[in-house]
Amino acid sequence: MNPPLPRRDFLRASALLGGAAALGVPLGAAAAGTGGAASTLPHAGARVGSPARRSLRILILGGTGFTGPHQVRYAVERGHRVTVFNRGRRQAELPAGVEELVGDRNSGELDALRGRTWDAVIDNPTTLPFWVRDAGEVLRDATGQYVFISTLSAYDVRGAAAVDESTALLGYADGDPLDVTPEVYQERGGALYGPMKAASEREAARWFGDRTTVIRPGLIVGPGDQTDRFTYWPVRIARGGEVLAPGTGADRVQVIDARDLAEWTVRVVEEGATGDFNAVGPRAPLSMAEQLHGIRGALPGDLEVGFTWVPAEFLQAEGVRPWSEMTTWFGPDAVLSRASNARAVAAGLSFRPLATTTVETLEWFRSLPAERQNAMQAGLDAEKERAVLAAWRERG
Numbered sequence: 001m002n003p004p005l006p007r008r009d010f011l012r013a014s015a016l017l018g019g020a021a022a023l024g025v026p027l028g029a030a031a032a033g034t035g036g037a038a039s040t041l042p043h044a045g046a047r048v049g050s051p052a053r054r055s056l057r058i059l060i061l062g063g064t065g066f067t068g069p070h071q072v073r074y075a076v077e078r079g080h081r082v083t084v085f086n087r088g089r090r091q092a093e094l095p096a097g098v099e100e101l102v103g104d105r106n107s108g109e110l111d112a113l114r115g116r117t118w119d120a121v122i123d124n125p126t127t128l129p130f131w132v133r134d135a136g137e138v139l140r141d142a143t144g145q146y147v148f149i150s151t152l153s154a155y156d157v158r159g160a161a162a163v164d165e166s167t168a169l170l171g172y173a174d175g176d177p178l179d180v181t182p183e184v185y186q187e188r189g190g191a192l193y194g195p196m197k198a199a200s201e202r203e204a205a206r207w208f209g210d211r212t213t214v215i216r217p218g219l220i221v222g223p224g225d226q227t228d229r230f231t232y233w234p235v236r237i238a239r240g241g242e243v244l245a246p247g248t249g250a251d252r253v254q255v256i257d258a259r260d261l262a263e264w265t266v267r268v269v270e271e272g273a274t275g276d277f278n279a280v281g282p283r284a285p286l287s288m289a290e291q292l293h294g295i296r297g298a299l300p301g302d303l304e305v306g307f308t309w310v311p312a313e314f315l316q317a318e319g320v321r322p323w324s325e326m327t328t329w330f331g332p333d334a335v336l337s338r339a340s341n342a343r344a345v346a347a348g349l350s351f352r353p354l355a356t357t358t359v360e361t362l363e364w365f366r367s368l369p370a371e372r373q374n375a376m377q378a379g380l381d382a383e384k385e386r387a388v389l390a391a392w393r394e395r396g
């Protein structure tokens with residue numbers, strides 16, 4: 001069992017930056033979905049397959065990771081011509097006709113992009129500012145729009161009561177962010193994630209000016225999410241029995257289904273929408289209790305399951321960590337669980353029901369090899385859950 005954090009640190013970690021630094025960081029920890037009914041329900045937004053008004057040439061940097069393939073498929077179905085650019089290490093099933101260019105952004109190998117033009121570039125995987133600078137040098141005059149996928153972790157939420165697109169971004173005081181190499185970034189173990197995303201946003205504005213769109217997602221979830229952060233809950237609840245649940249149930253949670261994010265990103269390109277957008281769901285505020293009961297409601301009715309809500313202080317004393325073990329939960333009163341999505345919703349962001357995300361994530365997870373299913377990357381270990389529940393009962 002992990003040693004408990006001092007209470008003050010625990011509350012600070014959970015209420016303020018605790019999960020912030022983790023948003024988007026491949027943890028070996030945490031993820032999440034959205035809000036409501038059954039998988040056959042439609043969701044708002046342009047239908048996949050309905051053609052866009054105009055066919056665009058779209059370059060997707062990092063089109064073979066988690067969100068990229070969803071963008072590629074949606075864009076192709078809507079009649080766009082898609083090029084992806086990556087090192088060729090990740091395998092993804094992309095539709096026929098997608099052009100694949102190869103290069104390594106760590107070493108500035110972008111020659112495959114030179115001499116070409118696109119209507120829009122979507123930059124998915126970038127955290128380090130020099131990646132943006134290199135892309136800017138090659139693509140500034142070669143694209144109409146540049147879409148940078150950032151993160152809510154770019155915000156400086158210290159002292160903030162709420163987060164919207166006007167909230168200040170994190171700074172970086174240790175030198176020129178363009179000098180931060182992959183090695184230095186790696187050494188700092190994720191501590192530079194937010195500051196580097198914020199610096200990358202500034203670098204994007206330098207190169208692409210008012211042709212820049214910045215999308216700041218919260219926790220991205222759904223089929224294909226290798227972090228298991230949201231996935232933990234459908235998997236755990238489907239196992240049945242007494243489920244340890246964090247806090248009072250009233251704490252807010254926000255997540256975004258990777259497909260909602262990807263499809264809306266393509267529509268942002270179609271509309272030529274620029275500026276900054278937080279991309280989190282669901283549309284209306286969702287509590288942890290609504291999320292867990294919503295997940296439970298999407299699973300078979302004969303499942304015997306009960307939630308035992310255990311206060312944050314007790315979890316802290318037992319060494320149960322928010323976010324990485326009690327996934328999707330930052331803790332009580334977390335500012336980053338209450339980010340405004342009003343701008344993105346006004347610009348067409350739409351949400352699959354929580355039930356759709358739940359059922360399809362579980363289907364995907366169960367299709368993975370047994371060894372992978374037995375090696376959850378986030379969530380509470382079953383034995384530890386039993387021990388904490390027993391300790392809670394003993395306390396009466």
Ligand SMILES: NC(=O)c1ccc[n+]([C@@H]2O[C@H](COP(=O)([O-])OP(=O)(O)OC[C@H]3O[C@@H](n4cnc5c(N)ncnc54)[C@H](OP(=O)(O)O)[C@@H]3O)[C@@H](O)[C@H]2O)c1
Pocket residue numbers: 023024025031061062063064065066067068085086087088089090091103104105106124125126127149150151152216217218219220221
């Ligand atoms: N996951 C979350 O919950 C979350 C939350 C908030 C924000 N975000 C942000 O969302 C964005 C999208 O994440 P994602 O999960 O879709 O990305 P991802 O899975 O990490 O995608 C990686 C893609 O980039 C390519 N790539 C990696 N290194 C490269 C290199 N050196 N040169 C060229 N291409 C390279 C990969 O292909 P190869 O390996 O073949 O090169 C792959 O296509 C990220 O910017 C992340 O910060 C994520």
